[in-house]
Amino acid sequence: MLHKWGAAQRCAARNESAKSNKQAIRPCVARLSVRSALSSRQIRCSAIEQSAAPTLSRASSNGSSSGVVAELDEKQEAEQQAVAADPVLAYNLEKNDWTASSLSVVVLGASGDLAKKKIFPALFSLYYEGLLPENFQVFGYARSKMTDAEFRDMITSTLTCRVNARERCAEAQERFLKRCFYQAGPYDEPGGFQALSTRLGEQEAVKPRANRMFFLSIPPNVFLSATGNAADHARSKSGWTRVIVEKPFGRDSASSAELGRGLAQHLAEDEIYRIDHYLGKELIENLTVLRFSNRVFEPLWSRQYIRNVQIIFSENFGTEGRGGYFDQYGIIRDVIQNHLLQIVALFAMEQPVSLDAEDIRNEKVKVLRSMKVVAPEDVVMGQYRARGKLPGYLDDKTVPEGSLTPTFAAIAMFINNHRWDGVPFLFKAGKALHKRYAEIRVQFRHVPGNLYRDKQGADPDAACNELVIRIQPKEAIYLKINNKVPGLGLRLEQTRLDLQYQQQYQVELPDAYERLLLDVVNGDKRLFIRYDELQAAWDLYTPVLHELERSQAAPELYPYGSRGPLGAHYLAARHNVRWGDLADDADDE
Ligand SMILES: NC(=O)C1=CN([C@@H]2O[C@H](COP(=O)(O)OP(=O)(O)OC[C@H]3O[C@@H](n4cnc5c(N)ncnc54)[C@H](OP(=O)(O)O)[C@@H]3O)[C@@H](O)[C@H]2O)C=CC1
Numbered sequence: 157m158l159h160k161w162g163a164a165q166r167c168a169a170r171n172e173s174a175k176s177n178k179q180a181i182r183p184c185v186a187r188l189s190v191r192s193a194l195s196s197r198q199i200r201c202s203a204i205e206q207s208a209a210p211t212l213s214r215a216s217s218n219g220s221s222s223g224v225v226a227e228l229d230e231k232q233e234a235e236q237q238a239v240a241a242d243p244v245l246a247y248n249l250e251k252n253d254w255t256a257s258s259l260s261v262v263v264l265g266a267s268g269d270l271a272k273k274k275i276f277p278a279l280f281s282l283y284y285e286g287l288l289p290e291n292f293q294v295f296g297y298a299r300s301k302m303t304d305a306e307f308r309d310m311i312t313s314t315l316t317c318r319v320n321a322r323e324r325c326a327e328a329q330e331r332f333l334k335r336c337f338y339q340a341g342p343y344d345e346p347g348g349f350q351a352l353s354t355r356l357g358e359q360e361a362v363k364p365r366a367n368r369m370f371f372l373s374i375p376p377n378v379f380l381s382a383t384g385n386a387a388d389h390a391r392s393k394s395g396w397t398r399v400i401v402e403k404p405f406g407r408d409s410a411s412s413a414e415l416g417r418g419l420a421q422h423l424a425e426d427e428i429y430r431i432d433h434y435l436g437k438e439l440i441e442n443l444t445v446l447r448f449s450n451r452v453f454e455p456l457w458s459r460q461y462i463r464n465v466q467i468i469f470s471e472n473f474g475t476e477g478r479g480g481y482f483d484q485y486g487i488i489r490d491v492i493q494n495h496l497l498q499i500v501a502l503f504a505m506e507q508p509v510s511l512d513a514e515d516i517r518n519e520k521v522k523v524l525r526s527m528k529v530v531a532p533e534d535v536v537m538g539q540y541r542a543r544g545k546l547p548g549y550l551d552d553k554t555v556p557e558g559s560l561t562p563t564f565a566a567i568a569m570f571i572n573n574h575r576w577d578g579v580p581f582l583f584k585a586g587k588a589l590h591k592r593y594a595e596i597r598v599q600f601r602h603v604p605g606n607l608y609r610d611k612q613g614a615d616p617d618a619a620c621n622e623l624v625i626r627i628q629p630k631e632a633i634y635l636k637i638n639n640k641v642p643g644l645g646l647r648l649e650q651t652r653l654d655l656q657y658q659q660q661y662q663v664e665l666p667d668a669y670e671r672l673l674l675d676v677v678n679g680d681k682r683l684f685i686r687y688d689e690l691q692a693a694w695d696l697y698t699p700v701l702h703e704l705e706r707s708q709a710a711p712e713l714y715p716y717g718s719r720g721p722l723g724a725h726y727l728a729a730r731h732n733v734r735w736g737d738l739a740d741d742a743d744d745e
């Protein structure tokens with residue numbers, strides 16, 4: 157895992173220096189035992205371990221850190237005692253050889269919504285699972301004044317235990333809270349960050365290598381100043397520094413490039429982790445597994461068999477309370493240009509050379525660069541209005557009067573490459589709709605010369621195969637097939653080959669932020685967005701966004717709790733498509 161990745165780097169560096177000094181090169185081999193019951197993620201990590209170097213004890217045998225080794229020996233006994241009293245630590249240490257390193261996670265904007273809703277709970281879950289190093293601490297940083305105790309009180313209520321793994325959870329929470337500290341300070345001045353760095357140093361003192369991870373959970377207006385101050389005044393001097401940047405990554409190609417240039421003044425690209433939490437969702441991570449490990453799907457995965465692909469995001473709540481942010485961005489920038497487009501990139505890419513981050517991202521960026529720039533006639537926008545007691549978008553006091561910002565959009569996109577030419581990729585995303593769900597629908601072509609044409613009812617479209625990947629809730633993968641209704645007659649009906657995660661796996665799925673935070677700890681960038689991907693994504697949307705703003709195009713109003721504006725159906729029909737979620741709604745209800 158991360159520390160082994162670091163170990164691998166150190167080993168490689170040692171060998172590089174050995175090479176130049178004409179000394180013997182030693183193999184980079186791990187000496188760890190790994191628990192037998194590993195998750196697939198852990199197995200992936202253990203694969204890294206195979207090529208990783210042993211950590212400090214061996215790295216230091218080149219003579220440069222013998223003092224450190226002596227110090228470590230002294231610490232070892234104390235550590236063993238601590239481990240004996242702490243099963244989480246024991247488990248953690250068994251899998252992680254962080255003997256030489258510490259990890260500090262600094263959450264900037266620690267008093268905010270995202271930090272409380274997602275980041276602290278995810279960190280706790282990782283801690284509970286024993287996936288964080290033994291020498292690990294969390295620092296909250298924000299302008300609000302708080303003591304460590306108040307900070308701990310604030311986050312206590314955010315920590316939850318899994319339904320299926322809650323043994324000694326309350327004790328683990330207490331131990332976790334003891335590792336949480338708070339530093340108040342501004343984002344745009346160095347003072348607070350210098351104080352933060354000093355306090356981090358106090359906690360890290362027991363380990364010679366201090367790794368620091370910063371999560372920018374702050375509004376975009378302070379992204380750059382906070383990054384600059386964190387990188388210049390609180391960066392690690394002995395280990396790595398990684399900065400997680402939350403969206404929005406700008407508003408268009410130009411502002412995104414400006415943000416990119418600003419970040420690059422303080423950080424190297426490999427220190428920047430642009431998070432898109434949809435990439436951390438279980439079913440999205442499974443997309444490549446489904447495609448590339450099953451012989452049955454990949455041959456069908458092209459214009460030859462697939463008629464259209466639909467990526468649907470629906471929320472049954474509005475933007476109440478977030479109007480200030482949302483009105484600046486709208487649904488296209490909030491969800492479609494990032495989350496949904498990333499899904500398409502993964503869905504449509506060619507098989508990567510390997511599962512390495514750069515190989516995957518190389519393929520994703522090719523898809524994005526092959527896509528046709530969105531045309532204004534391929535966009536339908538909507539805005540929810542009040543229905544009964546449910547408030548309309550404009551009723552939110554934080555939304556400017558008469559705002560034209562879309563809370564719903566349906567968009568048709570095309571990929572101009574050999575595999576996908578002519579296949580509509582339809583996006584539909586909206587707030588304040590009738591249900592909350594997100595899914596990918598793959599509609600297959602009609603069966604040519606269908607023998608059973610007259611046994612399937614009047615609607616040939618209703619007999620087409622459809623593969624549905626339900627991202628949330630009730631994660632599922634099902635394939636709609638035609639089947640003979642049992643009995644003496646010959647009548648066909650459409651039914652499902654159905655994989656329901658709840659039934660099949662009976663485990664609580666980890667939250668996307670858990671997966672992604674662990675990936676940052678591990679230095680794994682597969683699920684993070686590379687700068688060229690980001691720019692390619694903006695280039696597809698910037699012209700239409702500018703045009704819609706210039707023309708002051710008015711969104712079609714739809715009632716809160718409805719299925720969205722009718723225009724979405726006209727758009728689909730123009731591309732010879734029917735939205736699959738409507739038919740399934742009827743089946744599911
Ligand atoms: N909330 C969510 O579900 C999601 C959020 N995001 C992104 O994550 C980031 C954080 O989101 P969220 O937690 O909702 O944001 P908040 O509005 O809750 O802001 C986070 C913290 O930043 C500080 N802050 C707020 N406004 C300002 C300002 N104008 N200038 C300086 N500091 C300010 C506040 O802390 P203090 O005053 O104590 O310094 C606040 O607690 C944003 O970039 C957001 O777009 C992305 C996806 C989902």
Ligand SMILES: O=C1O[C@H](COP(=O)(O)O)[C@@H](O)[C@H](O)[C@H]1O
Pocket residue numbers: 433471490491594
């Ligand atoms: O990034 C965002 O995502 C959420 C939806 O995330 P989910 O994991 O709950 O599906 C969305 O509500 C929000 O507007 C957007 O900024």
